[in-house]
Amino acid sequence: MFGFTVLNPFLLFFTLLAAIPVLIHLFHRRRFKEVRWAAMDFLLKAQKKSKSLLKLRHLLLLLLRCLAVIFIVLAVSQPLIKAPSGLGLGGKSSTYSIIIIDNSYSMGEKIENRQLFDKAKEKAADILGMLKTGDSVSLVTAGWKAKAVISEPTYQLSAARKEIESLKIGNAGNDLGGALQLAAALIKKKNEISKEIYIISDCQASAFRSEENNIKNAFAELSGKAAIFLVKTGNFNPGNNAVTNVTFSRELVDMVMPVRIMAEVTNFSKKDSLDCIASLYIEDKLRDSKRLLVRSGKTEPVAFYQKFTESGINTGYIEISADPLMKDNRVYFCVNVKGAVPVLVVDGKPGKKKFEGEGGFLSFVFNPFGAEDIGKKSVISAVVKDFRALSADALSGVKVVVLSNISFLPEETVMPLDSFVRGGNGILVFAGDLTNPQYMNSRFYREKSGLLPCVIGEKILPKEDGGTFFIDKVNTEHPLLAKFKESEIKELKKARFASFYELKYDASDPSVTILASFNNGMPAIMTKKCGKGNTIIVATGANRRWSDLVIKPMFLPLVYESVYYLSSGTEERRNLKIGDKLSRTISFSEAQSARLLTPDRRPAVYRSSISPEGRVLDYDGTDEPGFYRLYLGDKSDAYSVNLDTKNESNTERVDKMFLLKIAPKEKFYFIEDGEDTRRLITQGRKGIGIWKELILLAVLLLALESYLAYKFGKRT
């Protein structure tokens, strides 16, 4: 049944004013003029004829006037119609309210110089002000990850108010689904008749859509158990630009070659952004700025070319010009700039002349201009060693070992090589005339436990004389090959191979990846992840007899990138997202003085555990964007933490239709920004206001009365 109530019941007393038209009528009847009259017969006849009709007309007009007065009095007393299945809200019984405040970083958007989050807090305080003594309240934040700030309902509304005031805006996305589930769990514990949930959010469309199922399920769970008020903050969407991604053109960043730092700027607004300026800062110093045009809803790349001058950990960020939501305008990065990459080339068939063996050839490839080149034109410093002279000590200080045309190695170097790779270094294997598959398989494949990704099989020759093979498929999704342009990949495919070794691999092994395949489907280049390091095997030899790849322009960058890739295996994961775990293994001695500081230079409390490699530091509280710095004695390291801008930076608001689709059918009230929150909540609690309709009705009745009075003869 529909209920009916009024906000100002005492005003109903004035419905007695409806008697005024009756009194006026009676008074009017008592005030008459007296006339002596001769032609009474005609008057009596007229009266007799129209008496009943007149009476009816009088009654009708009187009724209209009385109703008009009643409707006006009712309108003034603010009547509310209560929907069926009312939950007894706003009555005399105590109410349990849960206030959910969205503190995702999009709430930091400023509209008319006012942050949405401040508005949200103000609305929450307003809602608290509507609660009465005896009502209890809980407070939940809906930024990732949803958290019950006040889980145990408090009756001290002033304490809740203080909690609301102290709330801070988060740096993550929205977790409204989680917040509602938390609310559902809290609701279950309370026995109050009246239960209300207030959600104060900017109602981001992306957040609602990505969390649609969670929110829908939570709404379904709450349906009928509590009245839900969704209070929207920020009706107007001023638009937002965000730096959504930053990538480096190379894995290995050195001081020799400039690296391309590519930032992606996304315009989430409905209008083109014409004068967006992106700036690159390294160690807090502005290095470059670029103006860019970002079309509405598009992502625009912007490239900065930076040559680092300091080896070691460099920090920087890319920032775009100011807009209403500042938090996502900056993306931090940390990069370990290499001073030099020592490479040991182990030659299986050393020649007396410079280019006689593959080792000599590869040595030339790495340092074409000799020793002066190192550190000026290339960070790679290659040393060629005879395979027989290889020892475990030779591996010291080396980042990458290139095994070329190896028939066998001194036995005492096999295990050190294994440890060498697993410790974060790399091996690049070229086949060759002297390659002994049996030896290699037994020492370096070892039934998938070794360094090789595959079993080296038989040598494959073309079926007819003069025939060749070529590379048909290239795995451009792999980080090593993803950096190459399409033209460079085409160049790679043009290379012709006279023969190669068959590489047999286990397709189910997740650590193994095929980087390129021949036209007969057999692998040409394969890689395997071993511990912290990687190995790469090329199915052919690094000389002209095996293929013309070595004389192709593509060969040089391919080998360089392979070395960079293999040498970066030891790199820590330095660029994290908010909420990611920061993990670092350090030696036991370093652990003595380890200190982790948050971006605002506060000491961070991390967890510590022991592993075979040393002491593992784990820190889960990466909830602030910026640089987290780890101090290990006199050494320091840095980690960048950034916002996940994928969804949260899109500040487009969800439309009401969508909300009504997922919201409960009953007791769900959506309050737009700018609407009178207090009034609408009161209406929601008690019913729908109908005063405007009543005023309209009263006006219509009076108009009808005037018309009828005119129609009946004369306005009375």
Next chain:
Amino acid sequence: MEQVYKKYLNPRVLTRVSALELKARQVVEGIITGLHKSPYHGISVEFAEHREYVPGDEIKHIDWRVYARSDRFFIKQYEEETNMRGYILLDTSESMLYGSKKTSKLEYGSLLAASLSYLLLQQRDSCGLVTFDSAIRNYLPPRNNPKHFNLILRELELAKNGVKTEIGKVFHDLAERFKKRGLIIIISDLLCDIEKTLLGLSHFKHKKHEVVVFHVLDRAEITFPFEEMTLFKGYEEKGDVLAEAWSLKQGYLENLNKFMAEIKKGCLGKKVDYVPLVTDEPLELKLSKYLTARTGRH
């Protein structure tokens, strides 16, 4: 008496009527000539015209002088000389007291009666006055001496109002009482049973009287200018009506117009002159207009 003269002899009316005297006389004579051929021959007859003798005519009517001159027989035709009896019947019932302005219907009717009496007596006609309501209250038989006018005025002054009107009954009584044919002038608001009134008129006509009805009404009775809540207190014990006047206006006017149309129709049907008068209209104008029109008709 001087005051009574002043009251009933309105100089403007008299001036206007006097100005019409010749015409009026002709009219009066005309009325008589046209309607009341004398059935008698004697001193009171007057030569009208000659007509050639046709066999069957009485010989005594042959004009021998004409025969002597022309040697042809001509019959002399005579007409009765004007010796009209005018009976003025004034309704003095209570309803005649109504007057929305200064003048009541009775005052207006009395003025009319006096004016007509003056006119008749000036024309050397006999004039009588009857006042009545539900019965005959006073009766002055027709006389044509000038002193008789004083009596008429005194009677008008002393006329007392009765309560109810019963025109039909009074007319029947009078029709029986008036032995000689004459001109019967009725001055009344006729607010009584219309059928009985018309029957009374028929009775007069049956007795060969000429009848003129001056239907006197007040302007308020015709326009019904009331709007507010009004208590209408009826004359002649007709009761009271308390109503918002606007709501009755239409019905009242319909009833009144219907009544007047019926009266008019009844009068025309009986060859009775029907002259509607409204008390705020200048009497001299209405009267002269009627007399002029009447002259035109005859």
